[in-house]
Amino acid sequence: MKYIEKLRNSGLRPTKQRLKICEVLFNTEKTFHFTINDLAKIIKDKLNNKISLATVYNTVHAFEKKGYLKQIPLNSNQTYFDTNTSDHHHFYDLTEEKLIDLKDSDVGPINIKKKINGKKIKSIEVLVKLDN
Amino acid sequence: MKYIEKLRNSGLRPTKQRLKICEVLFNTEKTFHFTINDLAKIIKDKLNNKISLATVYNTVHAFEKKGYLKQIPLNSNQTYFDTNTSDHHHFYDLTEEKLIDLKDSDVGPINIKKKINGKKIKSIEVLVKLDN
DNA sequence: CACCTTTTTAGAATCATTATAAAGTACATT
């Protein structure tokens, strides 16, 4: 498995559960946006695999802490995660409740002119909401 | 009271509770960013007034539906509201956990080049995270 | 006032998330 190395290098033991979750999250070249519920449902329904919900939470948070996942700010009662951990922009389709990555070139450079004393810019992200 | 009219015109009865909340939220020219908890605490501690938490929730949601408040997407366990209901950009100070409005001129025009078939752009908002 | 509708309220219910602690597993060492 290609994820065993990755986990070991992060100081995470490559357990069956973590490897399964890696496959779901990272075995695709395209960005994956999900909630814990989405992920748990995929594991249960599509993979017919049983991983306890606590482990799904634990694993997602461990991966987030290691920098393999990031949270996306959205108005939802559930937290959204993203396998694309770089600073990047999104379309949010309000009808489908789906996130879509934008390339920097889809948005163009953003130049923040205002400065706050003693504060540094850590990230700049655009959220474009879509309607029908 | 200047808010009695505003509420009546929106089809909302101007109750003591709603008028008090209007004063907290709208009696200032500058934008107010808050959570339900922030608002309830101000009413209780600073105004020595007792409004039930259910009423604070009801009122904030009523005002949101009438277009006097909007939600701000942030990664928090609590929902953030904003008295500035126009499309606008924010600094988010990660240390202070405070939102700051940006003027359009602080950011400059944003031109989204990508289009999705059958979808219209409803809003474009930038979130700039700040560090120390 | 009498009437009807809307609103407030305390408390219960819901639901995502986090905490707990016991059983299981990875893995370094012998």
Place this chain on the structure above:
DNA sequence: AATGTACTTTATAATGATTCTAAAAAGGTG
């Protein structure tokens, strides 16, 4: 390979923000 230890999984309970409920209170109209 067996042992020891730290890490991980798991079922379950706890937490906490938000929503629901239904009864009492208040607004508005004639």
